[in-house]
Amino acid sequence: MGKVDPAFIQEPEHRPRISYIEGEGFPLIDLSPLHSNNVSAIEGLVKEVGKACKEWGFFQVINHGVPLEKRQKIDSDSRKFFEQSLEEKRKVRRTEKLVLGYYDTEHTKNVRDWKEVFDIAVEEPALIPASPDPDDKEITELYNQWPEYPPELRETCQDYGQEMVKLACKLFELIALSLGLPADRFRSFFKDHNSLIRLNHYPSCPTPELALGVGRHKDGGALTILAQDDVGGLEVKQKDGEWVRVKPTPDAYIVNVGDIIQVWSNDKYESVEHRAMVNSEKERFSVPFFFNPAHYTMIKPLEELTNEQNPAKYRAYNWGKFTASRRRSNFQKLNVENLQISHFRISD
Ligand code: OGA
Numbered sequence: 622m623g624k625v626d627p628a629f630i631q632e633p634e635h636r637p638r639i640s641y642i643e644g645e646g647f648p649l650i651d652l653s654p655l656h657s658n659n660v661s662a663i664e665g666l667v668k669e670v671g672k673a674c675k676e677w678g679f680f681q682v683i684n685h686g687v688p689l690e691k692r693q694k695i696d697s698d699s700r701k702f703f704e705q706s707l708e709e710k711r712k713v714r715r716t717e718k719l720v721l722g723y724y725d726t727e728h729t730k731n732v733r734d735w736k737e738v739f740d741i742a743v744e745e746p747a748l749i750p751a752s753p754d755p756d757d758k759e760i761t762e763l764y765n766q767w768p769e770y771p772p773e774l775r776e777t778c779q780d781y782g783q784e785m786v787k788l789a790c791k792l793f794e795l796i797a798l799s800l801g802l803p804a805d806r807f808r809s810f811f812k813d814h815n816s817l818i819r820l821n822h823y824p825s826c827p828t829p830e831l832a833l834g835v836g837r838h839k840d841g842g843a844l845t846i847l848a849q850d851d852v853g854g855l856e857v858k859q860k861d862g863e864w865v866r867v868k869p870t871p872d873a874y875i876v877n878v879g880d881i882i883q884v885w886s887n888d889k890y891e892s893v894e895h896r897a898m899v900n901s902e903k904e905r906f907s908v909p910f911f912f913n914p915a916h917y918t919m920i921k922p923l924e925e926l927t928n929e930q931n932p933a934k935y936r937a938y939n940w941g942k943f944t945a946s947r948r949r950s951n952f953q954k955l956n957v958e959n960l961q962i963s964h965f966r967i968s969d
Pocket residue numbers: 819821835840847849854855895896897907908909
């Protein structure tokens with residue numbers, strides 16, 4: 622990545638502060654009651670999840686049931702992949718048509734991110750609309766691209782993806798219960814889920830005060846489960862506007878509410894802005910899993926959560942078209958804001 626190209630430089634108001642505050646009170650939730658049949662422990666857990674979703678939009682989980690070896694394996698394979706030369710990595714590079722694979726030119730809000738990425742669809746082929754145009758009914762089948770090295774990456778990602786889907790389904794049951802809904806209320810949305818694993822590598826950066834590993838953004842999908850290494854850099858925006866850093870906890874996962882939960886819950890749970898700082902000494906790795914519904918899903922506030930006093934705050938939108946539009950703006954620098962759920966908000 623070399624010298625600092627102006628494309629990486631954040632506007633002054635979005636630059637990170639090098640002296641950061643580490644989030645006190647950032648929720649840490651022990652999921653062990655899930656592996657028991659203790660009804661009152663599960664009720665307590667549901668309350669904790671609900672509170673964390675409402676107050677933070679983010680929480681960490683421990684005793685989540687994902688075997689540590691699977692996490693270590695994806696972490697080490699990711700390091701092996703990114704260690705290779707750019708030339709090697711570009712053999713599996715993403716193009717406008719082949720949207721999965723390697724790339725190092727992602728933009729968030731039209732500023733380049735200080736990172737390189739490898740994207741993998743958990744279910745193959747992944748189906749997404751060919752274009753954001755609502756009249757274009759064509760659906761594209763997406764296939765993963767696999768590098769020659771490390772040769773086991775495919776199997777590692779498949780295994781890890783299955784673990785993430787299991788965990789995400791359990792979390793969704795807790796979220797459903799916390800909203801007063803039946804535990805399986807969200808299940809049908811994920812029958813043909815369109816989820817993604819992303820390997821993130823944030824190289825060390827000579828000017829961490831000017832650039833960001835990922836610029837401020839909200840996750841557009843339903844739920845994100847992130848594994849971060851021990852370097853740290855993830856920052857979450859609190860309700861008072863202050864950015865707080867999420868302290869790495871060994872073997873914990875960071876979970877956050879995405880835009881889709883915000884819409885389904887009619888703003889009861891909000892998708893919160895976050896970003897990743899870079900570091901002048903250390904490189905950093907993270908592995909987010911983005912849990913997304915099927916492309917044909919129409920996203921709108923759940924009927925059970927709306928009524929005359931609390932009418933739906935969003936018009937229905939199609940998830941596939943939403944993501945097709947996002948993908949286009951992430952791929953190249955555009956001079957317009959990318960699509961946000963606020964574009965579907967019904968003004969009161
Ligand atoms: C993301 C993201 C944060 C991180 O990829 O959407 O927010 O710490 N990543 O890598």
